Every structure is written in structure tokens, then in C-alpha cells.
Amino acid sequence: MNIVITGASKGIGYAIAEIFAAHGHHLFLTSKTPAALETAVSVLSKQYPVVTIESMPADLSIQKEVTAFANWCLEKTEPTILINNAGFFVPGKLQDEAAGQLQDQLNTNLYSAYHLTRALLPSMLARKSGHIFNICSIASLYAYEHGGAYSISKFALLGFSKNLRLELKDNGIKVTAVCPGAVYTNSWAGSGVDPKRIMEASDIAKMVYAATQLSPQAVVEDIIMRPQLGDL
Numbered sequence: 001m002n003i004v005i006t007g008a009s010k011g012i013g014y015a016i017a018e019i020f021a022a023h024g025h026h027l028f029l030t031s032k033t034p035a036a037l038e039t040a041v042s043v044l045s046k047q048y049p050v051v052t053i054e055s056m057p058a059d060l061s062i063q064k065e066v067t068a069f070a071n072w073c074l075e076k077t078e079p080t081i082l083i084n085n086a087g088f089f090v091p092g093k094l095q096d097e098a099a100g101q102l103q104d105q106l107n108t109n110l111y112s113a114y115h116l117t118r119a120l121l122p123s124m125l126a127r128k129s130g131h132i133f134n135i136c137s138i139a140s141l142y143a144y145e146h147g148g149a150y151s152i153s154k155f156a157l158l159g160f161s162k163n164l165r166l167e168l169k170d171n172g173i174k175v176t177a178v179c180p181g182a183v184y185t186n187s188w189a190g191s192g193v194d195p196k197r198i199m200e201a202s203d204i205a206k207m208v209y210a211a212t213q214l215s216p217q218a219v220v221e222d223i224i225m226r227p228q229l230g231d232l
């Protein structure tokens with residue numbers, strides 16, 4: 001299968017890239033910082049030399065960069081699976097977070113997925129097959145302290161995912177919303193949180209991979225995961 005993953009240089013996106021490479025699938029990866037993406041590709045290519053691993057850096061908060069990445073993907077491959085994972089978290093309170101915070105978070109956490117999905121969908125629709133994952137969050141389901149604009153953007157991404165699922169169910173294309181609680185990635189480095197208190201990026205990757213292993217007539221609509229000890 002041909003797997004397109006955004007935000008693949010580190011964290012959850014990297015773990016998802018790794019599990020698909022380990023199972024022999026071809027990867028088409030993107031993230032914002034070119035050097036970090038190159039490093040990720042070089043590590044994965046050494047580990048999994050038999051699979052194709054190609055990459056193109058793009059700032060997915062900018063629509064024309066999303067379009068450029070989508071066109072690059074369509075020139076290289078017929079995408080089987082799209083994983084909309086790129087995102088960032090800035091804690092805040094709606095009342096006093098920085099001006100522009102909501103726009104910034106929507107641009108990366110929502111519009112990147114919206115524009116990329118719309119650009120790749122015609123290829124999936126023509127083949128009447130495909131699987132789209134949107135990496136939402138527990139913050140897509142509940143309000144929480146310091147959720148601020150991030151939580152709004154993740155509620156919106158879940159809304160996008162639900163509507164996409166409804167629209168695509170008769171077209172052979174699966175849609176899965178992934179809602180993880182805290183996962184130890186760069187976002188948590190330096191926070192003082194014990195890595196053993198929260199989930200590992202590979203936990204999320206294993207569930208995403210498992211959701212791709214069902215018969216064509218079955219879909220996992222939602223994956224909700226939390227640390228065993230509950231949310232922080």
C-alpha cells in the first residue's frame with residue numbers, strides 16, 4: 001500500500017511511518033522542517049531498505065504548500081492511505097491567549113487536513129478505495145483546562161472527520177478519527193511529566209495499523225485512547 005503521512009518527522013507521525021514501513025508499505029512523507037524530515041527518512045530508509053520512502057517538506061499551514069505537496073504525491077503514487085497527523089499544541093485560555101492563536105491552530109490542525117484530503121480524494125474516488133485517518137485528540141471530545149484554541153481546532157477536525165465518513169461511506173473509502181489522550185512526544189519533552197505516566201507514540205501507531213487490517217466491509221470509525229491512569 002502507498003501511505004501518505006503528514007507530520008512524519010517525529011512523534012506520532014514518525015511512529016506510524018515506522019509501523020507501515022516495517023510491514024513493507026511505501027511511504028510518502030511530509031513535515032515542515034526540511035532537516036528533521038531528511039533525518040527521519042534517512043533513519044527509516046536504513047532500517048527498512050526494501051520499501052520506497054520519499055519525502056517533500058511543506059508548511060501545511062499554507063494552502064499553496066499543501067497543494068504543492070498533494071500534486072507531488074499524485075505524480076509519485078496512487079495514495080491508498082492518508083494520515084492527517086500534522087499539528088501543534090499551545091496551551092492557553094480563550095480569554096488571554098495571544099491574538100491569532102485560533103487562526104494559527106486552525107491553519108495547521110484543521111485546514112491542512114481539509115485541503116490535503118480534498119486534493120487526494122479524486123484519486124481515491126476513481127479507484128473506489130482508500131482510508132483516511134485524522135489524528136484528532138481527547139481535546140476533540142471534551143473541554144479541558146488550558147485547552148483554548150487548540151481544543152477548538154481539534155473539535156473542528158473531528159467534525160471534519162465525521163462529515164467525511166458520512167460522505168464517503170458509499171464510495172469504498174474508510175474514514176477513522178483517532179482521539180488520543182496524552183502521548184509522550186516532543187510536545188511533552190521538558191514538561192516534567194514521567195514518560196511512563198502517559199502513552200507511547202507506538203501505542204497510537206499500533207491501533208492505526210490494526211484499523212487497516214479489516215475486511216473492506218468493516219470500518220473503525222473512532223479510536224479513543226487514554227493513559228491507563230487516565231488523563232493528566
Ligand code: NAP
Nearest residue numbers: 007009011012031032033059060061086087137182183185
Ligand atoms: P510532534 O512530536 O510535535 O510532531 C508534530 C509533527 O507535525 C512534526 O513532524 C511537525 O514538523 C509537524 N508539523 C507541525 N506543524 C506543521 C506545519 N505547519 N506544516 C507541516 N508539518 C507540521 O507532535 P505529536 O505529539 O506527535 O502530535 C502529532 C499529532 O497528534 C498532532 O496533530 C497532535 O495535536 C496530536 N495529538 C498529540 C497528543 C500528544 O499528547 N502528543 C495527544 C493527542 C493528539 P516540524 O517539527 O518540522 O514542525
